[in-house]
Amino acid sequence: MSTPPPLPDWTIADTRRAIRVPTARDDKYRRGVLGIRTGSALYPGAAVLSVEAALHTGVGMVRYLGSSEAAGYVLARRPEAVTAPGRIQALLLGSGMASVDPDGEDARAFASALAAGIPGVLDAGALHLVTTLPTANVPSAGPVLITPHAGELARLLTEAHEPFPAIPESPDAARAWIEDHPAQAGTLAAERWGATVLVKGAHTVIVTPHGAVTRLPPATAWLATAGTGDVLAGVIAALVAGAEATRSEDSGRGTPLTHDALAHAAAAGAHLHALAAERASAGGPLLALDLARALAPTVARVLEPGA
Ligand SMILES: NC(=O)C1=CN([C@@H]2O[C@H](COP(=O)(O)OP(=O)(O)OC[C@H]3O[C@@H](n4cnc5c(N)ncnc54)[C@H](OP(=O)(O)O)[C@@H]3O)[C@@H](O)[C@H]2O)[C@@H](O)CC1
Ligand SMILES: Nc1ncnc2c1ncn2[C@@H]1O[C@H](COP(=O)(O)OP(=O)(O)O)[C@@H](O)[C@H]1O
Numbered sequence: 001m002s003t004p005p006p007l008p009d010w011t012i013a014d015t016r017r018a019i020r021v022p023t024a025r026d027d028k029y030r031r032g033v034l035g036i037r038t039g040s041a042l043y044p045g046a047a048v049l050s051v052e053a054a055l056h057t058g059v060g061m062v063r064y065l066g067s068s069e070a071a072g073y074v075l076a077r078r079p080e081a082v083t084a085p086g087r088i089q090a091l092l093l094g095s096g097m098a099s100v101d102p103d104g105e106d107a108r109a110f111a112s113a114l115a116a117g118i119p120g121v122l123d124a125g126a127l128h129l130v131t132t133l134p135t136a137n138v139p140s141a142g143p144v145l146i147t148p149h150a151g152e153l154a155r156l157l158t159e160a161h162e163p164f165p166a167i168p169e170s171p172d173a174a175r176a177w178i179e180d181h182p183a184q185a186g187t188l189a190a191e192r193w194g195a196t197v198l199v200k201g202a203h204t205v206i207v208t209p210h211g212a213v214t215r216l217p218p219a220t221a222w223l224a225t226a227g228t229g230d231v232l233a234g235v236i237a238a239l240v241a242g243a244e245a246t247r248s249e250d251s252g253r254g255t256p257l258t259h260d261a262l263a264h265a266a267a268a269g270a271h272l273h274a275l276a277a278e279r280a281s282a283g284g285p286l287l288a289l290d291l292a293r294a295l296a297p298t299v300a301r302v303l304e305p306g307a
Helices: 012-017 044-057 068-077 105-115 124-131 150-158 171-180 182-193 228-251 259-281 288-293 295-303
Strands: 033-037 061-064 090-093 120-122 144-146 196-199 205-207 213-215
Touching: 012 259, 012 295, 033 044, 033 105, 033 228, 044 061, 044 068, 044 228, 044 288, 044 295, 061 068, 090 105, 090 228, 105 120, 105 124, 120 124, 120 228, 124 144, 124 150, 124 182, 124 228, 144 259, 150 171, 150 182, 150 196, 171 182, 182 196, 182 205, 182 213, 196 259, 205 259, 228 259, 228 288, 259 288, 259 295, 288 295
Parallel strands: 033 061, 033 090, 090 120, 120 144, 144 196
Antiparallel strands: 196 205, 205 213
């Protein structure tokens, strides 16, 4: 494995470039529609948080396509969400779900979205799907981003069919190693499975399959509270839907979003998440739903000239 090259610091201008600002020519479909399959009977709150975060980051529409148990909570909180299936520009799967069955409906829906060239984001209970995607080496398939924390990445790496010599065998030791070496661990997963990897934690790092590494500035540690990762998944997926809407407008079908563009959306999403956390925390405890609501004014602030 080659040592990833150091990169310049991530800036507000970098984040601004990832936001699709609507124009007079736009309608809700042109801005990008995000499909969301998150939440479950056990964790319906994660569905609410991911939808809330995507809507406050800014998309033309969210299609909530997750479990019927969670859909009731999503709609009670956000009647803006549409539960009818239809065309989407990105798909988020896994936050608040127990281990997703690789042969089940959610995995099939994810695989067919990728096969149609649509980019996908895998979180929490769907992360392991990255190890079996039939589209990993198909150039026309949509690219995949995974968003594990160190514990989840430790599980992926230690349970891999072909072991990683650099990774300690026990999941606890692997987790500690990943916390100390997030870029190296992310690179191992990105190269093996052909996905862009965002390793979250106190230091968020994004790695593409060809080894480009982006490190975000440190975020407030008040983010270490339940549900903020579900919010992060919604933010990033919303930006990916916007990026795919722009790409398809510029280049049409046949050339999917690049991993560089996916990594840019991921880094911008993590940056917006960190800036919204500063706003929601104001130096004290923050709650995940308040973090999601802080995203809209944070986007407005980032778009201000001279921010
Ligand atoms: N509102 C919602 O709906 C929310 C829903 N959420 C959803 O929940 C799902 C699971 O996500 P997660 O990240 O919590 O689970 P996971 O990666 O398995 O980590 C478990 C690790 O933590 C450890 N551990 C546990 N308790 C511990 C303790 N007291 N003190 C210390 N360690 C402790 C535990 O260790 P062990 O018990 O094995 O020793 C294990 O290593 C996921 O789908 C997510 O989206 C969340 O986002 C929250 C809000
Ligand atoms: N100590 C910390 N400092 C800064 N950010 C943190 C810290 N701990 C966690 N975070 C951030 O908080 C979020 C937690 O995500 P995750 O672990 O998936 O939580 P959950 O599953 O409860 O939603 C991530 O964005 C992560 O980068």
